[in-house]
Amino acid sequence: MTDSDLSHAGAVAVDDRPDAAGPHLPGTLEARAVSAWFGDRKVLDRVSLTMPGGQVTALIGPSGCGKSTFLRILNRMHELVASAALAGEVLLDGGDIYDPRVRLTEARARIGMVFQKPNPFPGMSIYDNVTAGLKLTGTRRSRSEQDDIVESCLTRAGLWNEVSDRLKQPGGALSGGQQQRLCIARSLAVRPEVLLMDEPCSALDPTSTNRIEETIRELASDVTIVIVTHNMQQASRVSDRCAFFLASAGTPGRIVEHGQTRAMFSSPQDQRTSDYVNGRFG
Template structure:
């Protein structure tokens, strides 16, 4: 079910400002890829180009290609809504819909896509998705209570359940643990390890230890200075990036000399 992502010569603009310059990389199926780098270097912007989420900002555009199994997401005949169904997104702060129950939160994306489900199919999908997000045992007796009543870590896993309910092939995570305590962070990291058996996962993180723990590949982004575009400096196996990087700037960032 998971897909290979091939990015070729990608430039990302907000109006006249070039936010990301000339990125090319390949993300393999059923792997976890981490994007690291200092604030403002284009990690999250680049992540959002992988499901066209950056387009919700007026004036945003890209040059280049993002191919998923050989199909360019930016071809004129591609519907961005379908792209976002295929490539799910989990955001920095847990964002369950506050007026919806836990069960309705899980089904929100499915209903948005106008998928009609019978009551039994809906119940099955809720259970399957919550189990997939390692949340079922904790919430199975309160599915009709508001999702906003869960702890922060549980809310983030609820958002992951909502993302996988629409059967995506890729899951993007933009600093999914930055608002969570260490125990909740560990639960999300364990979940990422389980999810990669089915999905291609890309995660932005400022936490070097997290990147080294959860990812198979790591991409280091950097920026030359204020107003300059973010660039991909180095992309390799995570072990290589953290133990034997080929670029001095990568080693300087990982060792805490800047950023």
Template sequence: MTITDAHVSTVKLPAVGAARPATLEARDISAWFGDHKVLDRVSLTMPAQKVSALIGPSGCGKSTFLRILNRMHELVGSASLAGQVLLDGDDIYDRGRRITHARREIGMVFQKPNPFPAMSIYDNVLAGLKMNGIKASRADKDDLVEECLTKGGLWKEVRDRLRQPGGALSGGQQQRLCIARSLAVRPRVLLMDEPCSALDPTSTRRIEQTIGELKDEVTIVIVTHNMQQAQRVSDQCAFFLAEQGTPGVIVEHGPTEVMFTNPQDSRTNDYVNGRFG
């Protein structure tokens, strides 16, 4: 992807703390790829300043649901959906709401780290500013890079090599760089699609620590297949399931401790205790 100054407008860099964490609410979300229905009337509230974990077997619609939360689902030509996604009560799919605005407020960190490989660590952090038409002085950019890399748990490791390519970092460092890049545009919600699945245990622990440090500043929604990780990092869980070719639904959701120690549905109990999935 090429980023040029042609995309830059006169929008100013948000002040630190200007974007408060938001509550995200999905109401009766159904989703299709062509004629294939993958989600059926899914509703879930993801509270501000909390970590919500989406758990369930592969193929039950968790990642599709996550992509619906910041309008990435509609990038697929055959995709369609019904329902509402509310950011502090405002529907992000409202016809008067720009898709770029929704994605700025609701950031995404993907399963595979995707820094711009030839771009420096410094410029990777700032990439979202140009994409979103945000101008900043050099001093503000320097401060922002340090702030976001610190929040991403990476500053101490890279502060002496900010001009080196982001693609030269290790996998775990690249993932933390992607988190720092997402934070630079001051999102109110951060979505994470299995951010640790390809990482070693040490990098996974560092990402989990970063999640814990960030949740007071940004609402976090994470898809994970790692039940121990869901227990460690999340405040609430939603268990997705698609049975016998039916669309994915939420079987049960609630506080993480309750979901793992006293679930109401036997299928939830079987899943969190490793009996299937």
């Protein structure tokens, strides 16, 4: 397993974080006038959004409107694409994560990512999947400390009771829903302030989806969560705030409306928002 593989999975950390062993508060993310390009094609236009600490913000909108691109910008994955360009700022608790003085590993440790398709490292056990970030950065923990981290993170991800007696079995042998919760546990092991989720339930059955949603709500008190979802019922169930993205034909994605989820679904200010959340397009 290469450093690049681990980095792409969001399982990176830095050992010299000042709060690496102590409590921390969920971070507030703020995008300011973010525009994005792939080559000559502009895909986002001046998107500004505050994602408050300790809350769940859902990014909704039809396919192709830039939601996932925006999500990847929030932990500097956009820059991995050779043709990608970016304008604007992304602030975590007031500090620009794109400041040249901010190391990529530091940004990724503070802002974790869970992808649409569960991606446990197939050659690693359940236990080693959770501790992968520690290995990557050379962070030294005693065996008992690692045991505590694994139990804590699997418990927070709602998986401990299901796998506690088989931690040495391959992570890839778990069911799809369990694999996704393992990926959540892996992200939590490096103690992020923010957790980004790109359609984490799209490939899961209703039972697994329900368990992931329960996990999201349980985590939200101490980890800021930003989730991309096409499921309007899910957005209404799990999120505190919503942002509705839309891209007209041939134009880049923009935010049409954002605010408290209850208000967005019950009394949206823009007719296009009303049409979308009520299933009239998209």
